[in-house]
Each structure stands twice: as structure tokens, then as C-alpha cells.
Amino acid sequence: MIYFPYFRGKQYELITIRESAPTLSASSFVPIVEPVKSQLSGLSKTIDTTLEEGASIIVIVNPRIGDFSGSNAELVNLINEKHGEDKQVIVGVLLDESTTLEQASAIIDTFEGHDIALVHSGFSQSKALAAAIEGNDAIAFSVFEDGKSGKLYQMHFKHQQHRVLLRDGFEKRRNADHPNVEVFSDLHLTYGLEGTTGFADFLMVGDDYQESGGPAYTVAIHLTYINAADDDIMYIRHFKSDRQDTPTDPAGKFAEALAKLISHLGSPDNQYYETSAIAEFRELHDKGHYPGLGYVKKLAMKHHIETFAQYFEDNPAQ
Template sequence: MDTKMYFPYLRSKQFELILLRDNTDIIANKVHPIIEPVRKDFKSLRRAIEALSDSKVFSTIIINPFSGEIPVSQKNILDFLENIDNDLSTISFGYILNADSNIDELINLLENYIDKDFSIIHYGYPNSKIIAEKISDFNNVKRHIFIDGYAGKLYQRHLKKDGIERILIRDGFKPQRKNALYPESEHFSDLHITYPDEGMNGFGDFLTVGDDYSETGGPAYAVAIHLTYLNEEDDMFIYHFVSDRTDSPTDPGGKFFEALNKLIHKGEDKNSLIFKSKAYNEFKSLYEKQHYPGLGYVKKLSMQHHIELLIDYME
């Protein structure tokens, strides 16, 4: 059983997979990514999995996704995983149990893949007592991942068992209808500190994008850069650097520089609480070169900074 503590939940969009691929060196010891495939084309996912596997990064790939307008089929994902040549011993099969799940399907998978590690993601299934009874004889269930708000304390209690990790994932990101509505700063999470108090072996979140999944964002009337930071007590907050112009969808590049200007101004202040991550330094370099890399890349840097900040905290 690996001893990593941070379990970020990602939805396998292109920049999220590039984020994993580019940072296998820094995430190798402390981070266990959970990846929910949302694309039928597995090319980017294959490259990410091969990079993670080569660097011996433990990860969980969800085999029954629910996100996306038409979720990717379980059969497609299992076929894809069986055709990867790399050593997949560091990969756990993730199975989502939600309100509509049929527990017998999970049992069949546990029987058919008896030599494969499983992580069960508890996302609204009503009865943990039934699960505990049905899976009690399987040694390939390695961890329970509880999504906060969908699996309460009593629910969690039935799934305590020696040798099985328990992870709590809490969404710290509070999305706004429009980017212009974000406050300058707000609380994000203290779970990185309090997860042992919750009886957990590890913690996770949906990074700086949140659990609300959408295929594409609408036109950006305002550009916002989201950056997490720790205060003097290591409690986690998030800055929202929002462009000055918020009233039309034109000139996203110019609006990016308005937001970036605020970020760099805050970061370079002598009392700044912003961790000088590799991602922060890349923001600084974009500022110096006045280069706009596109909003997908900006989101990637924001998520990378969040991961780097948590790794620094855990070390």
C-alpha cells in the first residue's frame, strides 16, 4: 500500500493530463492522482498513464465514469487499459458507487480482476453496510475514497477495515456564475491539516477547478486566475485575480494580462503569502515576456501551483 497523502481528482481534459505528464518528478512520492476519463480518444490519457507508470507514480483510473454528456463506456476503458504495454502495477481501478449503482456489477469486476487493486469511490450510494458485507471477502479492494457531502460519518463507519486506506475528498473551490463575481480571496480548505482527525489516511480535492464538470466554458467576459496559498497557520485560502474589464467577451489575451498584473503585484510584495512554485515562476515569465498562452494553459498552471503548494506543505 502506498503512503501518499494527497489524492487530486482530475477529469482527463487535455491540460490536466499534460499537467500530470510534465510533473511526474515532483508528484512521485506524495501525490496519487485519481483520473476520470471524459474523452473517447485515449491518446493523451495513454501518454499520461505511461509517464506515471514509468515514474512509479501510483494512480487510480476510474473505469465507470459519470462525467461528460455521454460518459465513456466501461468496456472501452477496460479494453484500453488491457492494451497498454507498460507495467500497470501502480494503477488501481477506480469504481464509482453513486445513487444509481448496481453493486453486483462491482462484485463481478472484483471477481474478474482478482489480481488488480481497486479503489471504490463513494459518490452517493445509499447503503454502506451492504457494500461492506458484499466486499468483505475480496482482498483486492485497497482503498475507499469518500466524496465529502455524498458519504457521511455513519456511512464511512461501516467501511473501516485494517489494511484498507480511507481517503476524504472535499471540494474547496466555490464556483461563481460569472468570473467577475469572485472575491479577491476566500477560504479554500483545511483538510490537508485535519484529515487525520476525520479518521482518514489521506485527503484530496478537485484542485482549483472544482467538482462542477463542463465540457467547455462559455465566452470569458472576465478572465480569472485562481491561486491557492497558506496563511500563517497553514490554513488554505485562494486568491481570485480577475481582469478589470468584465463586460464583453472580446480580447481574452488583454484581460489575461490585467489579471496577471494583479497576481504578480501580489506575489512580489514583500509580505506576500504566495508560494514561489515552478508554476508561479512561469506566470512571472509570461508577465515579463507579455505572452498569452491561452486559457487552458493558464488553468493548468493554476492547478500545478496548487499541487506544488501541497507537496511543499507535506514535506
């Protein structure tokens, strides 16, 4: 278990997990899902698909955003009633600034028999929590969000077998303001130096949660790649539409961005793995088809996962 992609449970995020389930299983990657929609059929289907492929999944049962931020009773019922015996469904407990030690302990007690993943994201009572869970074998993972759980905080959980560092590699800007290419992350190379046994990110979506996107003045395809010329650091390219001044014609703007991607794939500078997502981008270009921006984001997320899968297959010592 090396990589833990962190998803918000919107439609295309869940579809990404389902379509990537064979890759996740083969690579022993573990997706983390923070459900945000009260309609649970998509999440339930995603859990089922993941289990069918033999992969594990972490489901956060106390989301801080979205439809469950007020009440999570239906989410608790889904996990306990439908997946009470499924060991590969790991219960994620989000520990942020508003979480009390009593609340955290109550959630852990509610899911007796399940493995637990603690997601440390601004929680302050680390010493007391570490004492409270000492000897509790159900606590299988600690995921530390970078910038919200410092090294002294993490020291209290140093005896846990699986410790994961979560870092957001995506710089939030208007699409028009992105440079053509920039560094995304080196965490896949340095997580061991950070004292952790695995790493996590918010893919090429970023931590900034929005219910829905605004009008697309600039359409961009955000695609990560491993830069072999720079110590295998992960970079990201932003293939942007030429037109950026009005919110009209997203299909035409997507065609402009896609043409830049296809041109780059044929250039000497291309370092992209030929993932299934890249193959589909080529097909969309050949057909002149615009599938919608949610679908484009799904392809970029799949590519991100497949890139790490290919990299670790090629570099098993990492």
C-alpha cells in the first residue's frame, strides 16, 4: 500500500474509482472517499465494484463538506448494515479543528470490527488521542494532511504500521492563469524521508471543493507526468484553449486544448505514459467529440492513477 488518492464523492470522482478499480487492485493503491452527496447509490456501487476487484477503500464517515456535514446517519447505516463483514471497507474518521476527542472516540466505537483510518486534518488533541487508541488494533492507518498535522503531532502516532502523508500538489488558480507546465509533486519519491510508509494527494483536482464549476472562460486539460529528466519528479501540464475571454462554446474550446495535447504527444518532449486515458483523448480528437468537462476531468484523474501505477511497476524499489 503506497498510494492513497483522495476523492470527493461527486459523480465523476466515483466513476473514476469504479473504472480504475482493476488498476487500484493490481497496484495495491487504496482510494479515500469523502462522500459529499446524500444520494448514496453511486457510492454504494463504487464500494461494490472496488471490493469485486479485490481492492480496499477508505470511506470517511464524518465528512466536513457536502450533504453529510450535518448528519451522517445514512452513511453510517450503509457501512454498518451492508458492509459490516467486509474487511476491505476501511472506516475513515476525519479529525479537523472542530472534532473533539469524544466525537472521535464515539465514531471509532460505532464501527467495532472495522479497520479504522484516522485522517488528521487540524485536530489538536494528538497526545490524548494517541493515548485513547493505544492498544486498539483496529486503528490501521493514520493519514496526515500536510500543513495541518506537524511533525511533533505525527510523532504521537509513530508506532502505527501504516502512516500516510497527504499533500495537495495542485495549485488553485483560474485556468487562464496556469503556466503551461510546472512541478506537481515529489512526494512519491520522498514519503519515506518524511517518516511515512505511503503518500496521498487530491489528484489533479486539488483540495478546493466546489459543488459545481462556473462557466468555462478557459477550458484546460490538466495532465500529470513523471519527468525522467528531473529525478522522476511529477510535473503537470495545463493544455489551455486559445479563446479565454467569454464563457461560450466549451466544445470548441475543448477542441483547441485537445489539439495542443495531441500535438505535444507527438513531440520529442513528450514523457506521458500511454495510459488508457491518453488513448481515449486520442480517440476524442479523432472523432471530434466533446464529452463534457466532467468526463474530461475523469480521464485526467484516471491518467494520474495509471501514471503512478506504471511508474511503480517500472520502479518497484520506490
